[in-house]
Amino acid sequence: MAFDAEIRAALIEQVRRFVTEKCVPIEAQVADDDAVPQSVVDEMKQLGLFGIAVPEEYGGLALDMETECLVAFELGHTSPAFRSVAGTNIGIGSQALVLFGTEEQKSKWLPGIASGDLIASFALTEPEAGSDAASLTTKAIRDGDHYVLNGTKRYITNANKADLFTVMARTDLSKPGAKGVSAFVVERNTPGVSVGQPEKKMGQQGAHICDVIFENARVPVANRIAGEGEGFKVAMSVLDKGRLHISAVATGVSERLIKEMVNYALERKQFGKPIMDHQLIQAMIADSQAETYAARCMILDAARRRDAGEDVTMLASCTKLFATEACGRVADRAVQVFGGAGYVTDYGIERFYRDVRIFRLYEGTSQIQQIIIARELARAAKAGNL
Template sequence: MAFDAEIRAALIEQVRRFVTEKCIPIEAEVGDNDAVPQSIVDEMKNLGLFGIAVPEEYGGLALDMETECLVAFELGHTSPAFRSVAGTNIGIGSQALVLFGTDAQKSKWLPGIASGDLIASFALTEPEAGSDAGSLTTKAIRDGDHYVLNGTKRYITNANKADLFTVMARTDPSTPGAKGVSAFIVERNTPGVSVGQPEKKMGQQGAHICDVIFEDARVPVENRLAGEGEGFKVAMSVLDKGRLHISAVATGVSERLIKEMVNYSLERKQFGKPIMEHQMIQAMIADSQAETYAARCMILDAARRRDAGEDVTMLASCTKLFATEACGRVADRAVQVFGGAGYVTDYGIERFYRDVRIFRLYEGTTQIQQIIIARELARAAKAGKL
């Protein structure tokens, strides 16, 4: 739904207050404990954050893309681990159901996803397949009214808490590439489904990734999303939206880091004056602000175009590439502005520096975005639309 300005402003203010009052004060605690407290998860449920992209008839807020991005900017103002708690329910974990699910599938699972009582994860990446989704080896072989799944998925966000997995698996082993891949909803309690231990990561402590293993897991035919062999279409449709969301989160982090840089440089003195008065410091902060503003404008433009029904595949890749790379540069400058303090845990800057590195990898690496942008431009030129 398209929110009117007053309702949208009230929602954004609610999220902003939650981030400022509840999340920011415990960032270090979440990092040290590698866990987001259940009380915070419960507050996110009460705010409706697990269901912001789920249709209203299933208990969600049904935000348009522009409003979702505005919410994501606010969530980016604190450690990304908080957003990740609900992130898969908002994006890649639920959107395959929203976009391609049958009425029965939606009725069965979306209400629980919207409330946060069910956690959904997206199982695409494998030990030998990530960006090259067409090389998936997990198999789903039809056996009567079931498919039998075998294979391993890797680095699956929220897998250890997930109740449902959207799984991409090869239903036609004789068909190479993307055409032989189908999509399924697989429940966690399905016999033959197991989840590995959370990986130790560079950053984003409190957000977990794990292997998901399928060993002769029998999944009912009615759990397939879209037609057989249409899994790649499902995955790509989900990723378009997810890339805009991640771009907004990364830009929110950039905004937070700029605020930290400005405040610190106004207080910290060197050579008899606040370091903010030194032009080299001003240059780093100014560059960060200009790039972050550009990223925000790109994201909102692409989001509005998506809401208007335009194909935004190329624009989503443009925003993902620019916003996440910009965030990496802003985080690096923040460490530089803070100097030695930026390298010390107490100030939290080094944690953000580690946290944001993944933005340039998941939901399609920067290099994959470059390939998509070039491919879409070539297609447009060949169609006489460039």
């Protein structure tokens, strides 16, 4: 649905206040504790942040893509770990159900996902299958009214808190690549499902990734999403939307870092004047602002096109590539503008520098985005639509 401008503005202001008043003051605490306080999670539930992409009939806010991106910009103004708490419910954990689930599946799980009482994760990546997602080896073999799942998923966000997993598994061993893959909802308490310990990561402390292991886990046929062999279509549809969302979060972080750079450069003095008066500092800040503005415009254009029903596969990859790479450059410049202070934990800039590195990896690496963009251009040219 297209959101009423007044309601949209009120929602954005609510999220902005939440980020400014509740998240920003405890960024260092979350990093030190490697956990987001439950009180903050509860407030996110009250704001409806877990259900922003879930239809209203299941208790969600049903935001259109443009409004979701505007919310994501605001969530990006603090440590990405906060957004990650609800991130899988907003995106890859819930959207397979939203886009392809049966009415029975939606009624069973979406209300809990929307309220935040159920945490949903997306289990695609494996030890030997990441960017080449079609090479996954987790198997789901039909046995009467069930499928028997065996395999290991790796780097699964929020797996240690998840109640549900959207799992991609190979149901037809005779079909190589994407054709033999199907999608399933697997409940955490299913016998044979276990979750490993959270990995120690470069950044985003407070957001957790773990292995998920399936050992003869019996999953009802009724839990399959879409038809057998349609799992890759489900996964790619989910990722299109997720790439726009992550682009917006990354751009929000860039905006936060620009604010930090400008304020510091106005206060810090060298050679008898604020470093903001030195042209080489101005250049780094100006380049950051220009790139961030370009990223914001790209994201909103692609989001509006998706809301209008257009195929935005190529545009989503363009935004993901540009916005996340730009965020990396902005974070690097922020360390440079802060100088030695940018390398010291107390200022928080080095934490952001580490936190944003993952943006160029998950939801498809920058190199995968380049491949998708080139592929879509080639297809358009062959169809005479370029």
